[in-house]
Amino acid sequence: MKIAVTGKGGVGKTTVAGILARLFSDEGYRVLAVDADPDANLASALGIPESQYKKITPFSKMKKLAEERTGASGGYGSYFILNPKVDDLPEKYCVEHQGVKLLLMGTVEQGGSGCFCPEHALLKSLMKHLLIEREDVVIMDMEAGIEHLGRGTAESVDALLVVVEPGRRSIQTAMQIKSLAEDLGLKRVFAVGSKVVDEADVQFIRKNLVDLELLGFVYLSEEVKKADLEGVSPFDVGGMVVEGVRSIKARLVAKLNN
C-alpha cells in the first residue's frame, strides 16, 4: 500500500504521516516512511532521536551519487542516464526505528521548460522504484505542491491524504492539491480534518471542502504540543490524536479494499 500525505504547512501533516507509519509497523507490516518535504521533519514525528537523523543526507543533496548513477560528469548540457539504478539505495541510506525505515528524499523541483539535472533524474527513478516496485507499505510526507509525483508514478499511489485545519488558506491549498492530483491522474484523494477544537471547526471544514471525501478528524491536542516540545513522538504519547489517526486508517484501508 502506498499512501502520500500532503497539505498546507503547519496543519499537522507530518504528525498524521508519522502516526500512520507507526500504526502499520505495529501491525507487522514492513514500512518505508519517506520524508519528501524539506520543511517537515518526519524523523522526529516517528520518534527517531535527533543524533541519529542528523547524520543522514537527503537524496536531493547527494550530487556525487546522482552523478555516479546517471553517468553525468560534463556539467550542463552533457548527456546522462535518465533511469539510473536505485533499487539498492533504500536499504543503504535509511535509518530504522521501531520497524519503520525512514528515507530522506529532499526536493529538487523541476523549473520550467527543459529544466533537468542528474539529481532530478535520481529522485525521479527512486520515487518510481518506491511506488511501483516495492512491496512495503510506503508512507510519504510530501509538500503541498506534490511535485514529486510525476505522471508515471502518481497512478501507483493508492491514496493521497490531504490534511486540512480549520482555516481558509488550508482549504484553498487542499483545493489546489485536488486539482493538481486530478491532472496527474491520481484518483483516490481523501481529506483528513486536523487541529479541530470544537464542532464549529468540524462544520467549517465540512462546509468548505468541496468534492473531497473526509475520512475523519484529529483533534488539537495539548499533549502532542507538549510531546513535541520535549522531543517525544506523538505516537508514543498515545491518546486522542493517535486514536483519531487509527480510525482514519481503518476507514481508509476499508475503502481501498472495496
Place this chain on the structure above:
Amino acid sequence: MKIAVTGKGGVGKTTVAGILARLFSDEGYRVLAVDADPDANLASALGIPESQYKKITPFSKMKKLAEERTGASGGYGSYFILNPKVDDLPEKYCVEHQGVKLLLMGTVEQGGSGCFCPEHALLKSLMKHLLIEREDVVIMDMEAGIEHLGRGTAESVDALLVVVEPGRRSIQTAMQIKSLAEDLGLKRVFAVGSKVVDEADVQFIRKNLVDLELLGFVYLSEEVKKADLEGVSPFDVGGMVVEGVRSIKARLVAKLNN
C-alpha cells in the same frame, strides 16, 4: 526598506508579513508586498477579496512572458537572455489594496547542476529589480528554503525575519534558515515568536533559539482564527496580534536605523 519574512509553514509568517505591509502603508509609505511562497496566501492576509486575486497569475507560471522577455524559443538547450527587462512588470501585474501593491511571484526552484530555464531567469531578474532598484518598502513572504534569494540579491535585504512558533520543528527550520542566510551573506537576521499562549511558550522559544535575536512575540489569537474563517484580514480585526506586530516593527526599524 526591504524585509523578507520566512519560517516553517503554518507558524503565522504570512499573517506577520501582511500586517507589516499594512502598517507601513498606513504610515504613508509606498509598499510592495511580494508573495513568494506558493503555500501561503498573502493576498487574503492583506484583505484582498478572493474574486480579485484569483485573477492574477504568478510570474513563475508566465511561460510566454518569460520566453518573450528572455528571447527563448528553441526549447531546451537554446540560448536566452539571462537578465531580461522587468522594470515595467510590478505595475503591470499587481493588485492594489489599501495602498499596498501585491505581486505574486510563485516559485521556480533551481534543481541541481546546470538546471536553468527562462522562467527562472525572469524571476531572478525581477527579484533583483525589486530588491536593488526599487525605492518602495518591499515586504516579501518567502518559503523556508529562501531559494528566491541569490547571492547577488540577498545583500540588498535589510532584514530577514524568521517567524517561529513554540514547537521543535519550527525552531529547527529557523536554525536551517539562519545558516542558509549566513551562506548567502545576509547579515541582519531576526526572529519573531508567534502563536505563543503562555510564559512557558515564551521561555521555550527564548531557550531554544540559539544566536538569533528575538524582536518580540505575537500571541495566539482566537480573533485572528475567526477572522480567517470569515475571510477578513487580521489587520482589519486589530487587537493583540496587530499590536504585537506593531511593536516588533518599531524595534526593527530602530535597529536598522542604528
